[in-house]
Amino acid sequence: MAEAILFCALERIGDLLIQQADFLGKVGDDVQLLQTELRRMQCFLKDASARQEEDQKIRNWVAEIRDVAYDAEDVVESYILKVVFRRGRSIHTIGNMLATWEVGSEIEDIKAKISNLTRSLETYGIRPIREGDDSRFAYEGRQQLRRTYSHLVEDDVVGLEDKTKELVTLLVKEERYQVISICGMGGLGKTTLARKRKLYQIQWEKKCLVILDDLWTMQAWNSLRPAFPIGKSRSKILLTTRNKDVATYVDPKALIHEVQCLTEEMSWELLQKKAMLPGGHGIGNFTWERLGMKMVRHCGGLPVAIIVLGGLLATKHTLKDWEMVYRNINSYLRRGKGHEQEFGGVSEVLASSYYDLPYQLKPCFLYLGHFPEDFEIPTKKLMRMWVAEGIVSSVQGETAEDVAERYLDELIERCMVQVGRRNFIGRVKTCRLHDLMRDLCLSKAKEENFLQATHLRHKNDPVAASSSMVPIVTPMAKIRRLAIYLDEGVNRCISSEYEKSSHLRSLLFFYAKEVGMINWEQLKPVFNNFKLLRVLDLEGFKITEHLPKAIRKLVHLRYLNLRNSKVRVLPSSIGNLVCLHNLDLSFDLLDGLQRGEIPNVIWKMEQLSHLYLPKSFTINGADKLRLDSLNNLKTLRNVDARKCCIKDLVKLTNLSKLGMHSVKSYEELKVILKHPSPILNSLWLLSLQIWGERVEEKDLRQLFSDCHHDFYRLSLGAALSKLPEYNSFPPNLIKLTLWGSRLVEDPMPTLGKLPHLQFLRLPHTYFGKEIVCLTESFPRLKYLFISNFPKLEKWKIYDTAMPSLLELQIRRCEQLKKLPDGLRLVTTLRELEIIEMPNGFLNRLKVGGEDFYKVQQVHSIKLWARSSCF
Template sequence: MAEGVVFAVLCKIGSVLTSSASISLGARLDAKLTVISEIENRMKQIEVELKLMQAFLRQAQKQEGYGEPTEVYLQEVRTAAFEIEDIIDEFLYLSAKHKSRYFNGELMSYFRKLGKSSWHKIARELKDMQSHLQNLRNLRVQYEIQLPNGSSGVSTDARDHRLPHHLSYPADEMVGVEKERKLVIQWLNARASWTSVITVWGMGGSGKTTLVDGIYQDERIKNQFDCHIWITVSQKFNTSDIIRKMVRQILQRACPSNIDSLDGRDLTETLQRILKHRKILLVLDDVWSTDVWMDLSGTVTRSNNYGNKVIITTRIKEVASLASEEQVLELQKLNDADSWLLFCRWAFKNSMDRACPPDMESLGREIVGKCDGLPLAIVTVGNMLSFRKQDMEEWNRCNDQLTWELRDRLRDQELSSVMKILKLSYKHLPSHLKNAFVFCSIFPEDYKITKKRLVRLWVAEGLIKLEKRRTVEEVAEEYLDELVDRCLLQVVERKHFRKVKEFQMHDIVRELAISISEKENFCMMHGKSQLGEPEYRCRRLSIHEHNDRIMSLSDASLLRSLYHFDITCSSFPSAGTARSSRYLNVLELQSVPVTVLPEELSGLFNLRYLGLRRTKIKQLPRSIDKLFNLQTLDVYLTSVDKLPAGITKLKRLRHLLAGKLSAPLYCGILETSRGVEVPKFAWESMELQTLKGVLTNMDLVEHLGSMTQLRTLAIEDVEEQHYPRLFASISKMYFLRTLKILAAEGNQGLSFDQLSYPPQNLRKLRLNGRLHRSVMESPFFQTVGAKLQKLHLSGSKMNIDPFLSISCLPNLKLLTVDDIYDGESVVFESGWFPKLHTLIMTNLSSIRSMAMEQQSMQSLQWLAMVNFPELKEVPRGIESVVSLQNFMLVNMHDEFMERIQGEDKVRVQHILTVRYLDRTRGMERRLFQD
């Protein structure tokens, strides 16, 4: 993590040196005032020193077990990096102030009168830091601070990352994986004349090794192979060592005496000769790199064609892809029932029935819940409790301490093995992912993190390494995918009527991230239960529970990021004002019910991210244009109905998310917002990627053409006079993926004819207004139809079936239609909407009948019908849509509701959940559920 701090400072130095701001500032000053040039030169020298230091630290992150001198050295490096960052931030602060005075014609007089001493102070501090860095380098040599040697790469007993022997358990003790076990055995039994690879992957502690070991030891499996080889491969590997290990396992006592001296080609030829007439079962356990099998495959596959089988266990999706797609098994966490069963087998292993006493079951289930379905943790905790007195007082004490013990803060050595195993996943991360992983610990337990929010926060925090030809957001999304593929973040699919991807940390993985964060002073978590007076000398503060002690920060000037998650607190945090922490990068207050922003907020010149989503803020500071570095402004679903004029001057703004809440969440179906008014000034934000939830005016339309980096554009109240210029601008937006255009009330609406030149990358589209001719025949849909994934149409009120025009869109996954049809019947024909996942139909007030033919919408999982006052029958053929899982009904005819609960109930009995909401009566109920 020290390397991560240095990485962030290097990014900041690079940004300063490449910026024209400081150079141009120096050029404007009097030639005798050379202090700016001196500052920049010293920054360059410090940059070189830090890069050399970073190389050493990168190696340190890959090692463990270094002594106390090295620990002290790493801490000193971290402190030095923070001090350098403070100096640079002060330099940027003064530059920003002088820049504003330059535009007011006051720069030179102000510099001479007040600023000169400040610049010289920065120069002196940088000079002192140069000396300090050089001294650290000398001390490293003087005290011979070195890193320990790496391991050989092949672990014979795997004591460093396996369960203690007394916690290993036989295959017949496993629960919840019988289907997975049968599947792997089926793959092993499949006949083949080639070497077949099977992969089993999942997070650390999910039971991969235990599952495979049970199969490996099965005599019925052993009898199918001439020899069996088990190699545990740790993070670093040596191909020669692995081959040598394979030879030893096969030949055992007959192994050549010179095996240790063989290497390279001789060793490979020896293995090939041994395998030539043998059918083998090879297990490569705990593989971290595809190179392991790549280096071995040639030797194994060329040895014979007897149908060898190779099983690879791994935590990394990329490694799992070494097998063909149909022979990849991902182990999921255990469900509640299986978790409880496994826990009881260990917690009550000394009793005959292995059953939990009834009076302790509730508490026991609470303890199991903290293990979150991870077999390793369940076995460890259960075994620990088996040696404790089985009464409520003892178990309550264990429950209270469990979280702390999982962080390895208490003496229990068994629980430390859980974290030790999981920590390998962190240790093996590339350096650029380590900060991104630890960052996720700032969120409360079980918190669901949306993809775009996490990406924007990473960018604002400076955790993303810049790459050529790609935006930082694109690189950040790649980081996110990597953490998911390494099982360090879990994908959550919330069961609404649209597929929403969110991310969550497994509870125990989160404890690992927290333990690293606290050790490295990455972030301080604050809660009401916290004992003693907190020491907030870290760069980030995450408030989970607010109390009065949070107001007395010991040194808020050090703070760079403030996250507030207590939705019961309505007071604005004092640490978020320029008076207390003027160098703040991130201020995230999402869902906190604050009502007023202090005007001095505009003094946070360094602010990159201002998150106010779902707060009760009604207006933004008028001087918001002073937030020179603002990248993300999120005021979505607030009470803000007008943006201040200064918003148009924020040149570095990348994401503007607005929209006033106009309707509540519609039972998980829809949440609608009303656009906010924007100023009628020239827009200077040329870096905008997201512009969402704003009302249109001519000034905005005039400048849209220069916003060529837009990925998301959502505008409302579009007048007919705007259309020509608007669509001309849209045609220049090559990167645009999401487009929402809502016509002004009283307008005829826009037709697809006017969208003749759409962006090539468009995937999501929302339009209102009449469709003047067949949609599929328009140039617009001929261009984007094949790529479109989400479509929302409203207000068309056609008298011909509109579904026919869009039914064959090959990749459409979500379709929302609202008040688009005046006809009386709809028939979804065979072959329509082949990939549609979600269909939401609202306000089709004239529909009297609906039918779904065989083979229509065969991928449909979510169906919502809202306000069908004339429909009295359940859609005919709905029973043929076998993929349907959820069916939501809102404000339906009484006769419809009687039939679906009576004579037509059999037609929807295959649907997992059917719910009904009567908004006029203010009631919601679940009709039935399997």
């Protein structure tokens, strides 16, 4: 981990030497020397990091190097902060001369610390490791973490019976696959599944079955590869791994079996077997069962955790003993009491995955510890925070955000991060941590002085000792990142022990829904003391509406999120935040009843990559909001054509996502849409609302013809005279929303020919009486939403139409009498939602109703009347 911190510090200092050369002045030479000294330490860190688990002195040495790297970054950034606030004054003023002397003195102190650390290298036997020489250390470390087994059959196997049969079938009968991989996070039961008796017997009954348990790296496979005649025999290889990339590397055509967590019922069944519950307090005794169910939920469906818990409970024979285990369950699970020899604690099983991470992924993983338990983490938000913090940067032509997405994918492939939801093109939209993986994350984050999380509760609220919430913790000397969870009734946002945390880089707030309005006075420390902040997340914060002028002090901010907050008015001093990369001003404006007030200073933030304007706003000091200087913008949302100069958009040639509204007419857009259009040539996503005039078919054709080849998402709000032919649409269109189109011709025959369309939303789109989905239409459509077709009476779906449809929603089509008969042929449909439709329509779809046969294959059916759900 120290390697990652040192690498980030070197990157940051290097950037400052380039970007802030004017401010650094003569200090730049000292900073360069400091950078050189830190770079020398890098090659020693690989040896030290590999050996720190076995030697406390080396562990302390690594921690000191980590702190020196942090201090070096702090010193340089603090100096720039002082000079920025004296901007315009002579470099020879007493204030600037004093700041220069101070930073020079601090740099000398840091170099002295590095010299002392270097002298101790020989004492500890630490030697420099060059790039590529460190694989031996990682391999040896993993060897110590691995468990060895004789061929012992696990009798109590829950949740794997069907999977075992499936694997046996694949191994015995399936000829297409020679390598079968079992993937999943540590402790899920991959090894147990692989060593069941039936699989073991196949080695004797068939040609040969080779089991490779817990294969970690591609290098390990390369060393074993010559022993396996893949493609030349009928032998089978069964391997278990936590890294999906390893599985596909062994054989790109291999079948990969991903192991899932147990359900709550399966978890309870396994716990009963492992705890060896006697009849006196088994399933028949409600008190014991309720307590056992509570405890097993803490295991999150992870078999190794349930086994550890069961082994402990097997030694406890009274209800009082069980209650004591429940109160201390988290510490018991981490230590693995009762199963030390077999598992060494759940944390140790999971920690082996952490130790195996490349150094650049460790801070990315630890950063996830900011988020509360069971929190669905928006991946865009997470990745932009990584970039803002500097723990991810661009690499050889890849943008920093592309690198961040690759890192997140690797954490998912390594089964350390779970996928929450994916978007319509398959990208991960939200992710989360398993509860026990989060415990490991917080433990390592605290150990590495990386992150602190604190839960502020009302002083009268008792906190159960068994709570799985983040504990209230003692602050560390130099906190770099802080997550604060606010409960109902708290009277302050930041506890006094954190108010002087001047080294803070990230500050994230999370709150209970019941938290009341908060005054900015409570956040004074943020502006007065946290001047090195790069990430400030106030999403959803119920804060008084005027953002303080003191925001100007946070000149190092890269990420400021005020989405859904009660903030409404921005001061002009926000223009001082010239380093911002991400600015989200999507305030909570009470459903459009209020307007945001923003100053005309955003143009000063030339490094902005993502800008989300308020949905409704006024501009202080100008008629139009100036945006022409924001050449780095990739995302620009909620552009009000009445308040922004549309001509400015022509200059934003890096835009990939644009959302505009309140456009009076299509003529108004021609200034940016005229051929050749630099905007449309770069856009991948366009959300466009045109008020007033109807948009003619020829104008739509022109709009589509100018679009980038990879343009995949369009949201168009305008009255349309007619849709153009399907081959006029962008060829790779995946998501399409047409609202307020008021078409009189059925749009389905045209839209059904779009070859890649997966998501189609049609609110207020059609004013005709009939729609028809033709044979083989909508070949890839997965999501279809139809609403407010006021005259629709009949819908036909022909055979083989919509063969991939997963979700269908119909809303407020009052004249539609029944679902089309052809819907019963759409066998892929798994979710049907009918909202605010006539009671007669709803009754036909209930069990026993006239149309139930059309939807009986659907997994989830929701029938919503105007005020209730059936």
